[in-house]
Amino acid sequence: MQAKENPFKPTAGGEPPLLIGRRKVIRDFEKGLDNGVGAPGRIMLITGARGTGKTVMLTVFGDRARARKWDVIEETASEGLCERLVNELRSKDSVLDHFTIKPSVSFAGAGISLGEAELSPKRMPETLRKAMADRLESLEKHHAGLLITIDETQAAERSDMIAIATAIQHQIRERRNIAIVFAGLPQMVSDLFNDEVITFLRRAKTNVLADIPVDEVQNAFAETFAASGMAITEEQLRTASEATYGYPYMIQLVGYHIWDAVDMRESNVIEDEDVRGGISEARIDLDNAVCVPELHGLSPKDREYLEAMAQSDGAVSTAEVAERMGKSANYAATYRKRLLDAYVIRETERGEVDFAVPFLREYLRRTAA
Ligand SMILES: Nc1ncnc2c1ncn2[C@@H]1O[C@H](COP(=O)(O)OP(=O)(O)O)[C@@H](O)[C@H]1O
Ligand SMILES: [Mg+2]
Missing domain, CATH: 3.40.50.300 (P-loop containing nucleotide triphosphate hydrolases)
Structure with a gap:
């Protein structure tokens, strides 16, 4: 197979060949x-x-x-x-x-x-x-x-x-x-x-800029792989697009690594193994490019606050986080402010806190273990 250029661009500010949503x-x-x-x-x-x-x-x-x-x-x-x-x-x-x-x-x-x-x-x-x-x-x-x-x-x-x-x-x-x-x-x-x-x-x-609907991600994947002459099934498309959670950087990473896996085998037909492998490569890159830098420079106490937050599947109040940490609300509020200032967490409309970057919760759960 002739060498082709990977159509996905997982680089900061890199204009994607196919702009999804927006x-x-x-x-x-x-x-x-x-x-x-x-x-x-x-x-x-x-x-x-x-x-x-x-x-x-x-x-x-x-x-x-x-x-x-x-x-x-x-x-x-x-x-x-x-x-x-x-x-x-x-x-x-x-x-x-x-x-x-x-x-x-x-x-x-x-x-x-x-x-x-x-x-x-x-x-x-x-x-x-x-x-x-x-x-x-x-x-x-x-x-x-x-x-x-x-x-x-x-x-x-x-x-x-x-x-x-x-x-x-x-x-x-x-x-x-x-x-x-x-x-x-x-x-x-x-x-x-x-x-x-x-x-x-x-x-x-x-x-x-909110998450891009997964359906739109799926359509974009279908279009991009087809344009590149690669055969992919509906089920593979769904698995790949769901793994992105509609997060633009992850869309590029997942697409890039699946494309790369197929290209490496010098094939035109995407196998389930390419999708699985591509997604796990994408997760490693995401950890290194987003999760690790987000946490870099934070104190052990900041991280403790985040780990307490990560026990919830969504936004959570600071009172609840304080309780999980076994500390006073005032104590927790100090770390809340520090983390808001560092843009690691964000405040929701209801005054609760949530992770500013998707995947950080999952990363903390994985690495806390
Ligand atoms: N609408 C979009 N559709 C597809 N990929 C996108 C879209 N917006 C951004 N990306 C990809 O996401 C990644 C991050 O984009 P970037 O503009 O650097 O984000 P930010 O400036 O918010 O940190 C890049 O790889 C870029 O190509
Ligand atoms: Mg930027």
């Missing part, structure tokens, strides 16, 4: 672009646990915007976010080329470089607002808009978020053609978006 989120975004200035989808928030496809979603949004001849700036939150945004806003624009900031170059006698002064925390909101306005103005001449995407927003510094919120608010008031999407772990909603200073962003349309 139609509504994509539609919300596209409607935002098409319905003009002031449409709700123009300020959007994408949240979900690790591996649910946030980065992929931003990539898709970027493609959809470019298809409409929009400019796209893709950033990831970390120190210096606004500085990078300012630089990107000013690049590619010939009119403003000579203003391009080079913070290392200082002006003789000035003592401080122009770049440094402009990019000082105090001046940043104004600098960013101006850079955004200039870019939008030149884009407007070409009837084009600007999309900015910010990934890993939970890691953003508050001052950067304030500067961004201020700048965006201003452009929207000026009826400029701009859209912005923030993606990040669920906790960012309470951390950053409930911040008094950033109230403007509360208007953002929030989309939580």
Whole structure:
């Protein structure tokens, strides 16, 4: 058999050849672009646990915007976010080329470089607002808009978020053609978006990336294996798709390892053994790529809290967890907060806690034994 490329992509941010589900989120975004200035989808928030496809979603949004001849700036939150945004806003624009900031170059006698002064925390909101306005103005001449995407927003510094919120608010008031999407772990909603200073962003349309229905996973597996010339039975498809629980990263892992097992035998017919073996390989990868890093850096007490949680099949109250640990509610609340801050667990609408990442419960049960 000729060497073929595995159609599954179990890599962070790797755009899957076949995007499963997510139609509504994509539609919300596209409607935002098409319905003009002031449409709700123009300020959007994408949240979900690790591996649910946030980065992929931003990539898709970027493609959809470019298809409409929009400019796209893709950033990831970390120190210096606004500085990078300012630089990107000013690049590619010939009119403003000579203003391009080079913070290392200082002006003789000035003592401080122009770049440094402009990019000082105090001046940043104004600098960013101006850079955004200039870019939008030149884009407007070409009837084009600007999309900015910010990934890993939970890691953003508050001052950067304030500067961004201020700048965006201003452009929207000026009826400029701009859209912005923030993606990040669920906790960012309470951390950053409930911040008094950033109230403007509360208007953002929030989309939580939930599990993909197993039926859709099954259809996608059927399509992908067929396109690859591999024969797979209905029952094998069901077993494979159920093993993913609709978790996007696991979908790619399961698909990848089954495909690989068949390919290794130089066959075109999927055997039950390929499915079984593929799923167990996928679980090993998931442990190493998601479960182990999630637990890394946690104290033995944090882990004790998680193991007490794992005794339940679903969400559980902290009072119950405390009881299982044989500790006071106050004591347990301390660990609850630590784990929420570390994004390992999440709070449900009813105030209970659940694992932020599927499979962590099962992993803890398995390794506690
Ligand atoms: N809608 C989807 N359909 C199929 N696979 C997806 C989908 N979204 C994400 N994936 C896959 O899941 C994995 C994790 O996606 P990623 O965007 O990195 O997640 P996150 O940014 O939320 O951690 C990648 O391997 C990606 O290809
Ligand atoms: Mg990501």
